Amino acid sequence: MNFNSRTKIGLGTWRMGESAMTQSSEIEAIEHAVTIGYRLIDTAEMYANGQAETLIGKALKNLGPSARSSLTLVSKVLPSNASTHGVIKACEASLRRLGCEYLDLYLLHWKGSYTFDQTIEGFLKLKDRGLIKHHGVSNFDVSDLKKWSDTEKLMGLTPSESSTTNQVYYSLSARGIEFDLAPHLAREKISLMAYSPIDAGELMRNKGLGMLAASLNITAAQLALAWAVRHANTVAIPKSVSKSRIEENWASKDLSLSPQTLAALDNLFPPPRAKTRLAVI
Numbered sequence: 001m002n003f004n005s006r007t008k009i010g011l012g013t014w015r016m017g018e019s020a021m022t023q024s025s026e027i028e029a030i031e032h033a034v035t036i037g038y039r040l041i042d043t044a045e046m047y048a049n050g051q052a053e054t055l056i057g058k059a060l061k062n063l064g065p066s067a068r069s070s071l072t073l074v075s076k077v078l079p080s081n082a083s084t085h086g087v088i089k090a091c092e093a094s095l096r097r098l099g100c101e102y103l104d105l106y107l108l109h110w111k112g113s114y115t116f117d118q119t120i121e122g123f124l125k126l127k128d129r130g131l132i133k134h135h136g137v138s139n140f141d142v143s144d145l146k147k148w149s150d151t152e153k154l155m156g157l158t159p160s161e162s163s164t165t166n167q168v169y170y171s172l173s174a175r176g177i178e179f180d181l182a183p184h185l186a187r188e189k190i191s192l193m194a195y196s197p198i199d200a201g202e203l204m205r206n207k208g209l210g211m212l213a214a215s216l217n218i219t220a221a222q223l224a225l226a227w228a229v230r231h232a233n234t235v236a237i238p239k240s241v242s243k244s245r246i247e248e249n250w251a252s253k254d255l256s257l258s259p260q261t262l263a264a265l266d267n268l269f270p271p272p273r274a275k276t277r278l279a280v281i
């Protein structure tokens with residue numbers, strides 16, 4: 001699927017909906033993100049047992065009928081639900097919670113015990129009914145992705161009907177995918193959706209990153225996000241429930257980093273020199 005400048009930075013929603021005490025401020029945060037221009041929201045049936053999807057549904061209702069069509073809405077099916085029938089049931093439940101008629105992108109959250117053809121068959125049936133527009137995977141390294149793509153080919157899917165996205169952990173502190181997965185995605189024209197792009201907030205503690213960002217008059221989060229989405233067909237989905245941080249993160253989509261800054265970042269966070277196991281959170 002084609003991401004554009006307005007979907008380069010999306011909103012993550014993991015850990016939203018976990019407490020009744022914070023739900024109204026989380027709904028407001030989602031509304032704020034859409035109001036200031038976010039056009040991509042990432043969620044999953046797993047997050048707070050569906051409550052994150054429910055909060056997004058409430059925010060979209062408050063925003064009014066035109067909000068949904070302007071958004072790219074992404075959700076994920078748990079591996080334990082990834083049988084053909086299970087994928088369909090899980091998607092229907094996600095859509096009920098979201099109060100939406102379709103998902104733009106539906107991902108297998110990670111590989112489980114169901115065979116890939118069973119899951120893909122579920123995605124195809126959902127597409128036939130107009131319940132999802134695109135499908136993809138998450139937490140897939142090169143070998144699994146190749147097997148997944150081979151299965152799609154065997155099932156007769158054309159490139160435009162095949163997986164569009166792999167959502168993986170990618171941040172300055174988790175660069176392992178640059179060794180082979182990221183080049184593979186680029187070759188296969190599969191989008192990279194970077195999760196935990198500011199390392200769940202941990203990167204903010206890095207002194208070197210903070211100093212480099214300050215020298216550029218931007219924040220460490222903005223530098224980390226601008227770096228994460230520096231290549232075409234790559235988007236990042238930072239999560240925040242703070243309106244000011246949502247704005248701060250959004251502004252990073254307009255930053256471009258000089259070769260000197262990229263070199264300084266390579267110095268602080270060296271790129272991989274060998275294959276490493278795919279990092280997951």
Ligand SMILES: NC(=O)c1ccc[n+]([C@@H]2O[C@H](COP(=O)([O-])OP(=O)(O)OC[C@H]3O[C@@H](n4cnc5c(N)ncnc54)[C@H](OP(=O)(O)O)[C@@H]3O)[C@@H](O)[C@H]2O)c1
Pocket residue numbers: 011012013014015042043109138139167168194195196197198199200201202204221222237238239240241242245246248249281
């Ligand atoms: N597919 C998968 O297996 C998978 C795994 C993990 C995550 N994800 C997706 O990716 C999204 C993002 O990942 P994540 O939530 O793990 O981590 P993240 O986006 O890297 O970091 C989120 C954390 O950083 C804080 N934060 C956000 N913006 C900040 C800023 N500008 N300055 C300082 N702190 C900031 C947030 O706190 P506040 O909310 O208080 O601002 C939160 O604690 C998730 O929400 C989820 O949608 C997918």
